[in-house]
Amino acid sequence: MSTPLQHITVLLDEAVEALAVRADGVYVDCTFGRGGHSRLILSRLGPEGRLIAFDKDPLAIAEAGRIDDPRLTIVHAGFETLADELDRLGVERVDGVLMDLGVSSPQIDDAQRGFSFRFDAPLDMRMDTTRGQTAADWLNSASEDDIRRVIREYGEERFAASIARAIVQNRADGTLLHTTRELAALCARCVRTREPGQDPATRTFQAIRIFINRELDELEAVLPQAAARLLPAGRLVVIAFHSLEDRIVKQFMRAASSPPELPRGMPIRAADLPQPPLALLGKPVREGSERLAANPRARSAIMRVASRNNVRWGPST
The missing domain is CATH 3.40.50.150 (Vaccinia Virus protein VP39)
Structure with a gap:
């Protein structure tokens, strides 16, 4: 149980x-x-x-x-x-x-919601799971400029350009993002410095969640x-x-x-x-x-x- x-x-x-x-x-x-x-x-x-x-x-x-x-x-x-x-x-x-x-x-700790990089789960992030576009759907279709803008503006992430470029390059190579762990690993490769105690994916996950849920x-x-x-x-x-x-x-x-x-x-x-x-x-x-x-x-x-x-x-x- x-x-x-x-x-x-x-x-x-x-x-x-x-x-x-x-x-x-x-x-x-x-x-x-x-x-x-x-x-x-x-x-x-x-x-x-x-x-x-x-x-x-x-x-x-x-x-x-x-x-x-x-x-x-x-x-x-x-x-x-x-x-x-x-x-x-x-x-x-x-x-x-x-x-x-x-x-x-409860939303963060429910792995299946996809809000947290601490779990390997579907990259969803919707507050309302009955409607709307998932985070994976958006990341696998949005332009590099749009991804960069969202991560920079809503996450205040200094490495937004590198993250957006990596997402689009992976997509061009046939590798789509489906899980939280995949996105977290990509962020870890792109974010070169981070505040003590903060995961490299923190700002990116925040930004995408804010965007997906408006x-x-x-x-x-x-x-x-x-x-x-x-x-x-x-x-x-x-x-x-x-x-x-x-x-x-x-x-x-x-x-x-x-x-x-x-x-x-x-x-x-x-x-x-x-x-x-x-x-x-x-x-x-x-x-x-x-x-x-x-x-x-x-x-x-x-x-x-x-x-x-x-x-x-x-x-x-």
Whole structure:
């Protein structure tokens, strides 16, 4: 019998506290995962409360199906469909939106998903295994320029050009990539130097996973949807796990919480400027040292929180 894949929810209490859950509120968990945040939110809701949870992973949807609670609605879709799904469910506004980004430990530790170079497995990397192109399909058909761009931009890999060239050359010689170990071995040959303790394939695997799942595109799409659907004083809570995600979140929250810039010399006081849609709440939060010892994968997690001001904003407000 195989051991169940374990998952430690990152910033569990901190994220739910940041949502400021009201007993009769309506909340969205954009990434159900294995349900850690969702279960804690449900425990704080009263009979009139409601939680809508999204996930692309069929295994996450199956886990959500084990929760017998009429207050929970589970949506098998990427969170970039947030506005459309809320419309479908007849929900105009919500009291809070939580996003726990990235890939979960069960997904990484499940060899057959192809997210990790630690196992020899099919080179899949899809969050939603029921649809879309696998990593192997893409690598065995994409141009050298496209492969180089993805690995450089999403993985910040200095040796992206060498890796892309090797993939395309192998393809020309009749050698296609089918498994994680094959890609990891190719990266090991091409990456000449690496930070201490980091595998040569780390950045390439991250980059391909982000691309295959459109992770950054979806994040950029959902942030304005989520913020526009918040009720006044509603909370937007986002946990990011690498710099590319966090940069998007930080820039969005900063822009949405800044008053408009006006030409110099205009006779307008700062107090007279229109109120921005969001207000930043507190400083970014990281996982505590004790819990990092039990879950080292949380070391890069950073949580940012914003609150909706009482202003009209966006085409859907």
